[in-house]
Amino acid sequence: MDTLETRELRYFMAVAEELHFGRAAERLGMAQPPLSRAIQQLERRLGVSLLKRNRRSVSLTGAGEVLLHEGRAALDATTAAARRTRRAGGADSPGGPRNRLVLAVKAAASHELLQKLLDAYAAEPDAAEIEVLPSGTCEQEEMLRDGRADVALMHAPFNSLAGFDSEELMTEGQIAILPAGHPLAAHKTLSLADVSDIPDLPLARWARHGTYPPGPGPEIHDQTQLAQLIALGRTVAVFPDSARAWLWAEHTAVPLTDAPPVVTHIAWPAHSRSLALAGLIRTATRL
Amino acid sequence: MDTLETRELRYFMAVAEELHFGRAAERLGMAQPPLSRAIQQLERRLGVSLLKRNRRSVSLTGAGEVLLHEGRAALDATTAAARRTRRAGGADSPGGPRNRLVLAVKAAASHELLQKLLDAYAAEPDAAEIEVLPSGTCEQEEMLRDGRADVALMHAPFNSLAGFDSEELMTEGQIAILPAGHPLAAHKTLSLADVSDIPDLPLARWARHGTYPPGPGPEIHDQTQLAQLIALGRTVAVFPDSARAWLWAEHTAVPLTDAPPVVTHIAWPAHSRSLALAGLIRTATRL
């Protein structure tokens, strides 16, 4: 009736993303004709046209766009259910489910805070085991949504907290990281405008989901790469204060006066009901 | 592999809620044996035991509890995707998708605010059509989650805003609604303690999802019933200020000094990307 099987959703997502039945079928590991048929059935069942086929190109209708977004959320929720259930498996000794929590953190994030949090929590009675899962740039949200992680350290305004519950842990300013020898490195403070268009030092561009924002700067996907490029005098970067921890001798940090403060949150799926998670959050807010 | 079909989720939810294969099968409109088999397959696929069968009774394992919660969220997301897609159907004329928004409101909620909101929004250029969906006590959250509604007026602290984005619209105090002739009705103000244990006037109990909280007061599921019982001198109720709008001559409203303020929010699913919704929210915050 109005069921929407997971398989159908998967199929539609593939087609909607590829906008090409052949490639979508290949990605799904199946032949093209059954895929075409499945999508037709889906459209008939929903009573809605999802794709515009022009015999030569495929595009989304309005309803298709809606299903692309809502379906992504639904699929994520489903795989999250599977993952979390599987993870909870075996943990069934009465009196104390040996819960394990997966904590997603951006690799470059404040190491000090994380260390304090883990230490404090480990000291708690009946603390669950914490698995620290390093995540790429802005990937924590996705990880929480699809169940790879149970809880995450996020950094507003870079991460969006939409759809999660969260508690504020720490606020810090931002600094510009410059090559030590650069003229600007002599300043006591700088503004964003000062560092955003230095002719010889374009701002580095970070990979987000495999693609890079446009711009003149070098393409980066690794903090060490960035550190090296700065040391070589090829680029400049803007980071939260806590990045001072990993600066090299060839780097100079200069506070930025007008950069928005970075707020570190601990965030988790709003519907979570795990005792272990509650304990970790309590510990975190007490730091 | 780790797919978790919607059908399997539906089946498991039924069994997990009934804790009885026979009744669950009946509720699903199928025979018991295929249901047993489906659950076994599910457990085998997940590699996790979900139910403890004692040949005489069924209970959830830890993993089963997890799947019960996570699965509910996943199923809601899936049916939401179906509903919203279907609702977006046909709306495909280029240049302006004739979006229609479904707004869930608690029936007893501030009528004045709702009226102002609807009027203001209707005056906007290219306003979408708003369908007002009355919802039972604390049902708005569920409606947002499963796609029956796109946006809702919620009242903290009664509704939980967890998992939604929201904007604050209005804050009001609370009042006790008493029979006009009652001695307490002569007071200028009251405290919660004053009204919570009046021997002859027990607090009314509202239905939530068909069940009533325990207590001595009468069982209510309708504001008119409540008004009548108060008028008859049988009960007393606590409401936000805006309830004054529907008071009878036989009622007296007395402000409560220590009741938590009621904050009306406009709330919507965090991942929403609808233009029409954005417009409505903009209008609401400008009121």
Added chain:
DNA sequence: CCCTGTCATACCCGGTAGGTATCACTGAGG
């Protein structure tokens, strides 16, 4: 000790998901 309730097993059938072959149509290029 039997009887009832309850979940699991055995077996069968029909629908349907998926594969292969092919058609229908479109747009580019010579």
Added chain:
DNA sequence: CCTCAGTGATACCTACCGGGTATGACAGGG
């Protein structure tokens, strides 16, 4: 203008599996 490459739809077949019925196995209560 015709041809050919590319792409989605159609036709048809098969095998799997979801669902049904009948029955077994076992626990508890009278």
